[in-house]
Amino acid sequence: MPDVRVSEELWATAILPEGILEQWLVEDGTLVRAGQAVAAVRIGEALHEIVSPTSGRLDVVAQAREVVDPGCVIAEVHA
Template sequence: MSEIKIDEALWASSIFPEGMVVRWLVPDGSRVVAGHAIAEVRIEDALHEIAAPTDGLVTIVARENSVVDPGSLLATLSD
């Protein structure tokens, strides 16, 4: 199992310590391919796509409109 976390580098130029999960581009339980965009996260005025680091089945942890911090767990991927 692997974890999908928000890269702390996305906050490099941000003054706000948190972001928000805007939407999931895939449904919970779906199979995804490494590099495929699976979620959108807003940090300040910027919208960032989050990609799957590996292939697997997505289990969403952070729901849409959830407030997230740098390094927060968004989802897990299993075989």
């Protein structure tokens, strides 16, 4: 099952070691498409959309307003 991760590349120009999962753009259990924006993460002043790597049912593993680190898993997608 593919993981939805906060890409380490988002920290390429950031000074901060962590970010905040601002909000989920879809609800837990929603059927999502590959490439669909599912969450918004704030790193410093920048807000980034996180997309699903594949199509399937989204299972949230991190809650909104939670601190996130580079590469961390925030959800899983089940085919």
